[in-house]
Amino acid sequence: MxxxxxxxxxxxxxxxxxxxxxxxxxxxxxxxxxGPKIIRTLIVLHYGETIRKNGPxxxxxxxxxPTMGGIIILMSIILPTFLWAKLSNPFIxxxxxxxxxxxxxxxxxxxxxxxxxYTKGLIARYKITGQVLLGIFISYVLFSYSSNNYxxxxxxxxxxxxxxxxIGSISIPFIADGFLDLEYLYILLIIIIILATxxxxxxxxxxxxxxxxxTAISCLVFxxxxxxxxxxxxSNYLNIIYIPNSxxxxxxxxxxxxxCIGFLWFNAHPAKIFMGDxxxxxxxxxLGTLAILLKKEILLIIVGxxxxxxxxxxxxxxxxxxxxxxxxxxxxxxxxMTPLHHHFELSGWNENHVVVRFWIVGILLALFSLxxxxxx
Numbered sequence: 001m002x003x004x005x006x007x008x009x010x011x012x013x014x015x016x017x018x019x020x021x022x023x024x025x026x027x028x029x030x031x032x033x034x035g036p037k038i039i040r041t042l043i044v045l046h047y048g049e050t051i052r053k054n055g056p057x058x059x060x061x062x063x064x065x066p067t068m069g070g071i072i073i074l075m076s077i078i079l080p081t082f083l084w085a086k087l088s089n090p091f092i093x094x095x096x097x098x099x100x101x102x103x104x105x106x107x108x109x110x111x112x113x114x115x116x117x118y119t120k121g122l123i124a125r126y127k128i129t130g131q132v133l134l135g136i137f138i139s140y141v142l143f144s145y146s147s148n149n150y151x152x153x154x155x156x157x158x159x160x161x162x163x164x165x166x167i168g169s170i171s172i173p174f175i176a177d178g179f180l181d182l183e184y185l186y187i188l189l190i191i192i193i194i195l196a197t198x199x200x201x202x203x204x205x206x207x208x209x210x211x212x213x214x215t216a217i218s219c220l221v222f223x224x225x226x227x228x229x230x231x232x233x234x235s236n237y238l239n240i241i242y243i244p245n246s247x248x249x250x251x252x253x254x255x256x257x258x259x260c261i262g263f264l265w266f267n268a269h270p271a272k273i274f275m276g277d278x279x280x281x282x283x284x285x286x287l288g289t290l291a292i293l294l295k296k297e298i299l300l301i302i303v304g305x306x307x308x309x310x311x312x313x314x315x316x317x318x319x320x321x322x323x324x325x326x327x328x329x330x331x332x333x334x335x336x337m338t339p340l341h342h343h344f345e346l347s348g349w350n351e352n353h354v355v356v357r358f359w360i361v362g363i364l365l366a367l368f369s370l371x372x373x374x375x376x
Contacts, residue, residue, distance in 0.1 A: 002083050016227070019084040020251045024258035026080035031262025035072050039266065039273050042066035047114050049274050056337070056345045065271060068110045069263065070279025074103045076259040077286075081252050089248040094141055095289050096252075098134060102198055102285035105130040106277035121277065131198055134285065135191030138292060142167050143187075170297045171241060173372040190292055193300070197288030200307035202280040203314060203339050208269035210341060210355045214306050215283045216260035217362045221303045221369050222290045223253035228373075229294060238373040241295050249293065256286060269351050299372065305365040306358050313340035 002022075006013045013019065042048075048064035077099060085092045109121040165179050168186035172178035182189060205211035228234040230247030263279075266272045275283075284307075291300035301308055317338040325331035335343040344354045 001087065003086055016230075016247045016250055020223075020227075020254040023080040023084040023251045024254040026083060027076040027255045027258030028262045030076040030079055031072055031259060031265065034075060035262070035266050035273075038069070038072055039066055042068060042273070047110075049276075050113070050119075056342055058345065058351065062271070065274055067114065067274040067276040068107065068278050069267065069273035070103060070106055070110075070275045070277070070282060072266075072273075073259050073263050073275060073279045074099065074282055076262055077252075077255050077282075080255040080258065084255075085248050085251040089245060090141070090145060091246055091293055092248050092252060094138060094293065095249065095286065098138065098194075098285045098289040099282045101130070101134050103278055103282035106279065106281035109277040109281075128195065131195045131285075132191050135194040136187070138194070138289065139187040139190045142190075142292075143184075165241070165295075169295070171295050171299075173299050173302070189297060193288045193292055193297060194285060196311070197291075197300070197304065197307070198281045198284035200304065200311040201284030201287065202277060204307050204310045204341070205275060205280040206339055207341050207345075207351055207355050208271040209264050209267050210358060211280055211283065212260045212264045212267050212275065213355070213359045214304075214362045215287065216257045216264075217359065217366050218287055218303050218307075219253050219256045219260070219290070221366045222287070222294060222296070223250055223257065224370060225294050225296060226250040226253055226290075240373055243294065246294060249290065252286075253290070256283070269355065299369055302365055302372070303369045306362045310339040310341065313343070314338045 003013055003019065043066055047066055047068055049062060049067040051059050051063045078096065081092065081096060087093070105122065105127060109127065112118040113121040166181050166183070168183045169179045169181045170186070170189070172180060201211050201215065204214065225240065226246055226249040228238055229240050229243045230245070230250070232242055232244075234240075235242035260283075263275065267275065287300070287304060287307075291297050291303075296303070313335055317333060317335055320334050321331040336346040337343055341354050341358065344357075345351065349357075
């Protein structure tokens with residue numbers, strides 16, 4: 001919004017790097033401004049977290065901690081993006097719709113759990129339906145724009161020559177010019193990515209600051225990809241897909257990072273507020289949508305490796321328990337508790353150690369992800 005008012009008067013507003021920095025600072029400011037007020041309001045309304053009794057004993061003291069803190073995250077992402085990004089950019093439109101839509105689903109889920117005392121919140125099939133609808137929406141927009149050659153342009157630069165790739169193509173890390181065109185099967189992949197990322201971040205959000213920090217780390221990788229991929233010279237040098245109009249997503253990424261850092265001020269152990277499904281589902285959708293728009297669907301597995309491991313721990317635990325129960329009459333576990341962070345808690349690690357060590361793994365995976373640009 002500021003871009004349209006000021007670009008004729010201040011030349012600096014035309015630079016994406018300046019607007020991205022502005023978005024990050026604005027997101028931080030909004031978090032610090034509204035965070036304490038929202039925490040107080042949630043306490044007054046008795047919107048507190050209910051802690052499961054079969055979880056780690058150390059978590060029982062968190063009973064009643066305000067939740068739905070995703071409201072802070074959403075406001076500190078959406079407002080800076082509205083202020084600093086070009087709202088006419090379809091990349092921005094898609095990512096904002098994704099975040100708002102999943103934030104709304106998460107809000108309904110949190111509200112039903114807390115206010116209506118529905119233990120499981122929003123019925124699973126309704127939540128999944130909402131995620132699938134978002135995937136279909138993203139698919140429709142991408143394929144519609146692509147067929148009209150209007151906006152979305154994905155190019156591979158070989159010897160300074162642009163070679164367009166189809167909207168249904170995915171890039172394969174570690175392979176030079178490795179692309180696989182899924183055509184309309186890509187729609188199914190988009191739906192799977194939205195389902196997987198939003199639920200993975202939600203599963204990981206079990207310790208103070210864990211999902212918040214990991215999301216910021218993952219988003220930093222996508223910020224680099226956005227900025228480099230929107231520039232012909234960087235794309236050519238780094239051997240990444242040249243996406244001319246994707247630079248505005250750099251602003252969104254910096255808003256997410258600023259929001260996560262600001263929220264972490266209140267969410268760090270001992271947390272004064274939890275993000276709830278309002279925050280975790282919207283952040284997960286943001287990561288998934290970024291991966292789709294930037295053609296980094298497979299790289300997302302590495303970038304969000306900790307989220308993947310956390311989700312796999314739950315799947316493996318459930319499958320192994322069912323298998324041993326059917327075969328031996330009694331279910332057995334591989335992990336002491338899932339998601340995986342609880343396993344380490346029950347193994348003697350305190351909460352801060354688990355969180356910081358998972359962050360370190362996230363940072364290492366992020367650095368490795370960036371090296372894949374030249375390892376092909």
